[in-house]
Amino acid sequence: VKNAIVERRTKVLFFESISNPTLTVADIPELSKLAHDKGTMVVVDNTFSPMVLSPARLGADVVVHSISKFISGGADVIAGAVCGPASLLNSMMDLHQGALMLLGPTMNAKVAFELSERIPHLGLRMKEHCRRALEYATRMKKLGIRVVYPGLEDHPQHHLLKSMANKGYGFSGLLCVDMESEEKANRLMHHLQNSSQFGLIAVSLGYYETLMSCSGSSTSSELNSEEKALAGISPGLVRMSVGYTGTLEQKWSQFERAISRMEVDST
Numbered sequence: 001v002k003n004a005i006v007e008r009r010t011k012v013l014f015f016e017s018i019s020n021p022t023l024t025v026a027d028i029p030e031l032s033k034l035a036h037d038k039g040t041m042v043v044v045d046n047t048f049s050p051m052v053l054s055p056a057r058l059g060a061d062v063v064v065h066s067i068s069k070f071i072s073g074g075a076d077v078i079a080g081a082v083c084g085p086a087s088l089l090n091s092m093m094d095l096h097q098g099a100l101m102l103l104g105p106t107m108n109a110k111v112a113f114e115l116s117e118r119i120p121h122l123g124l125r126m127k128e129h130c131r132r133a134l135e136y137a138t139r140m141k142k143l144g145i146r147v148v149y150p151g152l153e154d155h156p157q158h159h160l161l162k163s164m165a166n167k168g169y170g171f172s173g174l175l176c177v178d179m180e181s182e183e184k185a186n187r188l189m190h191h192l193q194n195s196s197q198f199g200l201i202a203v204s205l206g207y208y209e210t211l212m213s214c215s216g217s218s219t220s221s222e223l224n225s226e227e228k229a230l231a232g233i234s235p236g237l238v239r240m241s242v243g244y245t246g247t248l249e250q251k252w253s254q255f256e257r258a259i260s261r262m263e264v265d266s267t
């Protein structure tokens, strides 16, 4: 990154706080320092970790969110947020030059009000998304499933995330399991949705139900196989956005039921 930023020419360093779908955690203080040393502005997409991470406190200049995900929580709103200094936001709203003014992505006031009513329980929801994700990741690992979850000690950036995270929320509501092939990934998702109602096959995230997608053949399908390999997206990678309906134990028994059905099918 240091070599890629060219002093006085690179205007913005843009990255996700936790990457989609590989769940790599960015070192926000370190990347911010590298960028600022060369006069570059830092923009962080914090869609995967509202409440869990506060990139602005860790050095970012601007934080963006897809509100359609955890913040809305209902997969029913298409919206986004740009959080940054007043000077930047005012320039975006400039009558003659501002992108918000010229392109028109101004939120309907009723939608804005409705979203403001969901913010007070965002913390509670994130806590439960994260609590269940950690518990499932731990149990899946015990079953011998290959799991990627930044809350697990064996995740390469677990300690980094711990050092940056706001206390008490956990370590993200998303986890990935690597089923090795797209066929196995699809079979797992089929049973989790249709044999046991553990979750739904959908490419969104941050919903109250668990949502699952095979990233390589859905949200990252525009990449060719070489690019996917470079990005660490294996063909059997299943991204799960962990929901919080029912009790944790009810949901876990649905997961186990789907795994047993899958095993029966393959014998």
Ligand SMILES: Cc1ncc(COP(=O)(O)O)c(C=O)c1O
Pocket: 016, 020, 045, 047, 048, 065, 066, 067, 068, 069, 078, 079, 080, 204
């Ligand atoms: C990390 C991240 N940022 C931004 C977006 C874009 O969100 P929207 O579709 O609300 O524009 C997505 C969508 O999946 C996402 O996962």
